[in-house]
Amino acid sequence: MKAAVYYQNGNPDVLKYEDVPDPVCHPKGVVIRVEAVSVEGGDTLNRWHGALTSKPHVVGYQAGGEIIEVGAEVKVLKVGQKVTTVFGQGSHAALRALPARNAWPVPKGFDIKLAAAIPVPFGTADDCLFEFGHLKAGETVLVQAGASGVGVAAIQLAKRAGATVLATASSDERLERLKSLGLDHGINYRTSDVAKSVMKITDNKGVNLVVDPVGGATLQGSILSLAYRGRISMVGAAGREAMTVDVSPLMAGNRSLTGVFLGAEIGTDRAHNMIQRLIDEAARGEFKVVIDRTFPLSEAAAAHAYIESRQAVGRVLLIP
Ligand SMILES: NC(=O)c1ccc[n+]([C@@H]2O[C@H](COP(=O)([O-])OP(=O)(O)OC[C@H]3O[C@@H](n4cnc5c(N)ncnc54)[C@H](OP(=O)(O)O)[C@@H]3O)[C@@H](O)[C@H]2O)c1
Structure with missing residues (x-):
């Protein structure tokens, strides 16, 4: 089969389009x-510095497609069914083998390209807001990197839950594109200080919850943006910086910082069912799966470079 592979970590140009053995x-x-392959923020980070499980390595968490083979012990899925899948690697390929548990059936008539882009960003956003963030209607949420895959999902799910939604991005143009998804207040972090802007918008109260997929210096801004008893769901390191922060403002305000990792929960019935619910809700049009652009799988290097140019809002897909 054809796959986008690499032999060493590095910039997007380490990705080559090659023939590799079919998976078993x-x-x-x-x-x-x-x-459809949904390129995740974690895929670009893994390409940059993650472990290679084989040489060449096929990177990628998330892809949708049609089942062409079912293992002898699998009872719940069948050949010909459309599914969306999550696994530790192997999405950037024409064929993908994975445990049946990591595949979610896609409702008939729902575009597989949209379904492919749901489990990781929407599942992560849901856990950040509700399972670990304990968001309630009437609260105020700050979504860091609002234009990211996780951010676009968090904005919509928070708004639907009755929250006031603030988000950050690196340009006014990116923030503009988030308004139709439910963004109430955008903060361009290149032209204004995030914590000061949050305090101005919230009449010096701060926000009840921050979803932070960026980390590093951004995480410090998240801590300084919190209200009394405010919570942070710290969920990523998109900023590629050391997590050196001053946590002292947490104690004085009975504030909390919680790490969130969907990968550690995805095998549970709770998370599996939560992801199926999100797929079904998206299929009913209850929120929008935002696809910024698609590339052929043969141009995976260009797709990764485009994502790292920070122009994409939502997801970039690869089509084998
Ligand atoms: N813990 C978990 O379970 C979990 C699950 C999913 C994702 N994640 C993590 O969450 C993070 C976001 O994932 P995603 O898929 O939403 O990412 P994404 O769609 O690729 O977006 C990442 C965004 O981060 C912002 N950013 C800030 N500093 C950056 C930098 N130095 N380089 C590149 N982008 C930077 C950019 O927006 P601006 O230009 O507007 O700042 C960019 O659009 C990743 O670190 C990923 O590994 C964790």
């Missing part, structure tokens, strides 16, 4: 013919 179906697994 495990008795508890399925093989899918990939129809």
Whole structure:
């Protein structure tokens, strides 16, 4: 099969489009013919410095497609079914083998390209807001990197839950594109200080919850943006900076900083069912899956470079 592979970590140009052996179906697994790869922020980080599980390595968490083979012990899925999938690697390929548990059926008629882009960003946003963030209607949320995959999901889910939503991005143009998703107040962090802007917008109260997928210096701004008893769901390191922050403002305000990792929960019935619910809700049009651009799989290097140019709002797809 064809795949986008690399032999060493580095910039997007380490990605090559090559022939590799077809994957083998495990008795508890399925093989899918990939129809759409959703390039995740974690894929670009793994390409940059993550461990290679094979040489060449096929990176990628998330892809949707049609099941072409089912393991002997799998009872719940069948050949011909459309599914969206999450696994530790292997999305950037024409075929993908993975445990059956990591595949979610896609409702009939729902575009597989949209379904492909749901489990990780929407599942992560849901956990940041509700399971670990304990968001309630009437509260105020700050979404750092609002134009990211996780950010676009968090803005919509928070708004739907009755929250006032603030978000940051690196340009006014990116913030403008978030308004139709439910953004109430945008903060361009290149032209204004985030914590000061949050205090101005909230009459010096601060926000009840921050979703922070950026970390580093951005995380310090998140801490300084919190209200009394405010919470942070710290969920990523998109900023690629050391997490050196002063946590002393937490104690005085009974504030909390919680790490969130969907990967550690995705095997539970709770998280599995939560992701299926989100897929079904998206299929009913209850929120928008934002696809910024698609590239052929053969141009995976260009797709990664485009994402790292920080122009994309929502997801970039690769089509095998
Ligand atoms: N813990 C978990 O379970 C979990 C699950 C999913 C994702 N994540 C993590 O969450 C982060 C975001 O993921 P995603 O898929 O939403 O990412 P994404 O769609 O690729 O977006 C990342 C965004 O981060 C912002 N950013 C800030 N500093 C940056 C820098 N130095 N380089 C590149 N981008 C930078 C950019 O927006 P601006 O230009 O507007 O700042 C960019 O659009 C990643 O670190 C990912 O690994 C964690």
